[in-house]
Amino acid sequence: MKFFIDTANLEQIKEAQSLGVLDGVTTNPSLMAKEGITGKDNILKHYVDICAIVDGDVSAEVIATDYEGMIKEGEELAELHEQIVVKIPMTKDGVKACKYFSDKGIRTNVTLVFSAGQALLAAKAGATYVSPFIGRLDDVSTDGLNLIDEIRMIYDNYAFETQILAASVRHTMHIVNCAKIGADVMTGPLSSILGLLKHPLTDLGLEQFLADYAKGNK
Numbered sequence: 001m002k003f004f005i006d007t008a009n010l011e012q013i014k015e016a017q018s019l020g021v022l023d024g025v026t027t028n029p030s031l032m033a034k035e036g037i038t039g040k041d042n043i044l045k046h047y048v049d050i051c052a053i054v055d056g057d058v059s060a061e062v063i064a065t066d067y068e069g070m071i072k073e074g075e076e077l078a079e080l081h082e083q084i085v086v087k088i089p090m091t092k093d094g095v096k097a098c099k100y101f102s103d104k105g106i107r108t109n110v111t112l113v114f115s116a117g118q119a120l121l122a123a124k125a126g127a128t129y130v131s132p133f134i135g136r137l138d139d140v141s142t143d144g145l146n147l148i149d150e151i152r153m154i155y156d157n158y159a160f161e162t163q164i165l166a167a168s169v170r171h172t173m174h175i176v177n178c179a180k181i182g183a184d185v186m187t188g189p190l191s192s193i194l195g196l197l198k199h200p201l202t203d204l205g206l207e208q209f210l211a212d213y214a215k216g217n218k
Contacts (some may be wrong), residue, residue, distance in 0.1 A: 001177070001179045001183065001184075001186060001187065002024065002163075002184060002185040002186070003016075003021050003022055003024075003186060003188065004022075004023060004024040004025055004026050004056075004057075004185055004187035004188075005022060005024075005025055005026075005188070005190055005193065006026045006027075006029070006033045006061075006167070006169070006184065006187040006188055006189060007025070007031055007032070007189065007190065008027045008031040008034065008035045008037060009034075009035055010045065010049060010050070010053065011052060011153055012189075013025055013050060013053050014017070014053055015190060016193060017053055017054055017116055018149065018191070021193070022054060022056070023055075023056040023057075023185070024054060024057040024058060024059070024185075024187075024216050025050050025054055025056075025057075025058045025059065025089070026058075026059040026109070026131075026165075026167065026187040027047070027050070027058070027059060027060065027061065028061045028087070028111075029061060029063060029113060030216060031198050032046065034069075035186065044076075044077075044080060047060045047077070047081070047082055047084065048081055051080075051081040051083045051084065051203050054083070055083075055120035056083065057083055057085045057097050057107070058081070058083050058085065059084075059085045059086075059087040059109045059111075059129070060077045060080070060084050060085070060086065060087060061087035061088075061111065062074055062086065062087065062088055062089075062097075063078070064116055065089065065091065065093065066093055067094070067096050069095055070088055070093060070094065070097040071100060071101075074086040074088065074097065074101055074106065074108075075106070078101075078106045078107075081103075085107045085108060085109050085116065085128060085129065086101055086106055086107065086108050086109070087108070087109040087110075087111050087131075088101075088108055088109070088110055088111065089110075089111055090110050090111065090112050090113050090118045090121075090122065091113075092139075095110075095121050095122065095125045096108065096111040096125075096200060097135055098110055098122060098125040098126060098127050099125040099126060100180035101126075101127025101165050102125060102127070103126070106110070107128040107129075108126075108127050108128050108129070109127070109128060109129040109130075109131055109165065110122035110125075110127040110129070110130050110131065111131040111167065112131070112133065112134075113130050113132045113133065114132065114133060114136070114137060114147070115133055115147070115166045116147065116150040116151055116154060118130075119132065119151040119154065119155075119162075119164075120148075120154055122162060123154075123158075123160040123162040126162075127162045128162065129162065129163045129164075129165040129184075130151070130162050130163070130164060130165065131165045131166075131167040131187075132144070132147050132148060132164070132165075132166065132167065133150060133167050133168035134167070134168055134169065134178070135149065135168030135169060135170040135174065135175060136164070136168045137168075138170070144168070144174075145174075145178070145181065148164060148178055148181050148182075148183050149165055149181045149182075150179060152164060152182040152183070162185035163185055164182070164183045164184045164185065165183070165184065165186070165187060166173040166178040166183040166185065166186045166187070167187050168188075169187060169188030169189075169192055170187050170188070170192065171192055171195065172192055172195035172198075174186070174188065174192070175188065175192060175193075175196060176196075200204055
């Protein structure tokens with residue numbers, strides 16, 4: 001399973017990269033705004049700065065909602081760096097843009113996916129990644145993990161190469177459960193990734209080891 005971090009914060013990306021387990025980054029306009037990154041030139045530069053930190057894919061989202069606008073923005077984003085993956089919404093024009101980019105050899109991440117049918121369309125259009133938002137489904141009393149399971153079955157049935165990128169991950173058990181049911185990638189905050197490190201028995205065991213060592217070396 002690949003680990004992506006969902007942020008535009010360079011320090012958090014550097015920390016995740018330093019762990020040695022980071023495979024990529026996902027971002028969106030909201031995350032950029034959260035870091036105070038505004039204006040087209042600043043946003044484009046920030047994407048390049050992120051690419052300089054990580055070795056893997058960096059999803060950069062288009063703002064346009066119409067087909068022509070997505071094509072224009074997506075091609076500009078793809079030219080920024082070889083690691084850029086163009087992130088486009090799951091809409092009619094988004095699917096059309098996905099097919100266009102696929103035919104041009106430009107990698108895509110189809111985002112805001114909330115149903116297996118949407119994921120099937122994205123795969124048919126040649127998406128590199130499809131991003132089901134499991135946390136947001138959980139928020140409205142719908143089983144986000146079940147959606148991952150359904151998409152996995154469909155993709156395996158027809159040998160689609162599109163990777164399932166579990167998005168809107170909120171906590172460590174989201175990560176573990178997504179790994180169990182076969183998500184190819186997860187993207188979430190740094191806190192969720194670091195949360196996998198924690199277990200009280202690990203802390204107690206280390207404390208005991210150190211105490212025993214101290215006693216034996218007085």
